[in-house]
Amino acid sequence: MDKIHIRGGHRLNGIIPISGAKNAALPLMIAALLTDETLKLTNIPRLTDVRTLGKLLGVLGTDVQRSEGPHGDTLALTTPEIVSTLAPYEIVSQIRATFWVLGPLLARCRTAKVSLPGGCAIGARPVDLYLKGLQKMGAEIDLVEGYVLAKAPDGLKGAVIRSPIVSVGATHTLLMAATLADGETVLENAAREPEISDVARCLVAMGAKIEGIGTSTLRIEGVERLHGATHHVVADRIEAGTYAIAAAMAGGDVTLDGVEAETFESALSVLRAAGVGVDAHQGQVRITRNGERLQATDIVTQVFPGFPTDLQAQFMALMTTAEGESEVTETIFENRFMHVQELARFGANISLHGDKALVHGVERLTAAPVMASDLRASAALVIAALAAEGETTINRVYHLDRGFDRLEEKLSACGAEIWRAKA
Template sequence: MDTIHIRGGRRLSGSIPISGAKNAALPLMTAALLTADPVKFTNVPALTDVRSLAKLLGVLGSDVQRDGDSVTIVTPEITSTTAPYEIVSQFRASFWVLGPLLARCHEAKVSLPGGCAIGARPVDLYIKGLQKMGAEIDLIEGYVLAKAPGGLKGAVVRSPIVSVGVTHTLMMAATLAEGETVLENAAREPEVSDLAHCLVSMGAKIQGIGTSTLRIEGVEKLHGTTHRVIADRIEAGTYAIAAAMTGGEVTLEGVNAETFDAALSVLRAAGAGVDVQQGQVRIYRNGERLQATNAVTQVFPGFPTDLQAQFMALMTTAEGESEITETIFENRFMHVQELARFGADISLHGDKALVRGVEKLKAAPVMASDLRASAALVVAALAAEGETTINRVYHLDRGFERLEEKLRACGADIWRAKAS
């Protein structure tokens, strides 16, 4: 198993191009199942999850071709409506094929999902939403068996909680349903809007994009399109935090600051400098110690849960005490014990973590528990004295494209040791 090694204490300085968003690319690629025409995506990151989804689409009948950062998907016929456990268990987003399969083929057999161990994230909301649209659903031997013999029907579906995955799935399913579907309390994340815009370019009729109420008028069929994946706001936020952590100056290229404005606001409050220009964000620190700052994870446009671990790493050396509250996932403090190995002073109180800033961190061997926790360990290691070894870096490969290369270009002493 590969390991990443970091000799900390170097200021980051330079520019980092931000890749396409994993959390946008996955639902977009899934949406290609809705049409028999070619669908081309550009700015697609080269990540483990993207490759795994391409494999799953191939099992279902798609021809998936990659050329540089472009991916073209053609599915003239869905040859199998079964998404097998062997693939779906690897990453949660693969479960989203349930919506397009049911919409286009009126049946689907999809394994219950897997992915990072950061909470239960049950699938009952997906099932209840599709049932409201006329689907007959059973759970048998770890699979969701869904049928809609007469096709899906438009319905009003109000989710009791805001869920990105549920919004993705039901929106895709609704594009080919008969009549109008109204999704109330829908997720407003930029990745949801990106999917909606792509579907519209494929011929879907969607109103309310970017709001909590989406109205989808079903159409008979969708056609092909070419669509550019939006920049990854979580990757951008992670590198912004890394720049602040090391006291450096980094310009993030190809980003939309509005998509991670809540994170930038927290960085400003902590004492980091933030300059925003069209397509660029510059993060810098004037040499003074950062100030402890509280953060509460919320659905968009609030502070993202996917940056909670990285921000906690930043607060470990801030002056004073900060309180970080996790409201999205009940098990997303698994990185706390690993940060403590650097000498961080963190105590847990239910859904809150109290971080008492220390003067400096010291390198240690650590182990990643999930994707974002991995990034937090990188942030801590960049500032820690000595050489840190990070194990289980396959988590990082699920969500960060060319991480070592991008950090090295800004002066980090980082390298990967390949498993023998």
């Protein structure tokens, strides 16, 4: 198993190209199940999650052709027919997003058998909302031996579905299912994340009829069939936010290239409040820090457009050396503080109080061997290591490979001393 080594204390200077968004690429790949024509996706990040999903799509009947580009891959996905409606536990247990095939399979084949999902251990994240929404559209749902058995003998029907809470996964699943349903489906209290909008725009290019893109109410008029299209995946705002925080932690002058500031403005505004220089232009965001100590700043994670839960661990790492005490409140996932004990190994002073973490800033961090517990926590450890005195070894870096495209290469190009080695 690989390990990442980081020798801290180097300022970051340079340009970091931002890859395509993992959280858009995965549902976009799944959308290929909705048509028998080719869906061509550009700006696909090189991630293990993308490869895992490609394996599942191959099992279901999708031909996946990949070609490499200078900054991202291109995938041509063609599903002339669904050869299997079974999404097996062995694959679905690896990443949660694979569960979203339930919607397209049910819409196109009127039947599906999908394992209950896996992915990072950061909370229960139940799928009740997905299933109740599909039931409103006429699906018959049973849970048998860890699998969801879904049938819609007469096809899915349009319905008004109001979610009691905002759910990205449920919105993706129901949105895709509704494109081929009979009649109009209205999704109320839908997720508004940029990745949702990116998927919706792709579906429109494929012939879907969708109104309200970017709002909390989506209206989808079902059509008989969708056709192929070519779509460029939106930039990854979580990757951009992570590198912005990394630059703030290490100090220096870094330009994030290929991302729009408004997609992660909530994170940028917090960085400004902490004393980080932020200068946004069209398609670029410049992050500067002159070496002065940052100011402790509070955050509360919220659904978009609030501060993203996927940047909470990274921001906590930044606050470990800020002046004063910061309060980090996690409202999305109940078990997303597993990185706290690992940050403590650097010398961070953090206390937990239910859904809040109080971070008491210290003068400096010291390198230590640490272990990643999930995808975003692993990024937090990288950020802490960039500023820690000495050489840090990060174990379980397979978590990083699930969500960060060529992280060592991008940071090295800006002056970080970071390298990967076999365990």
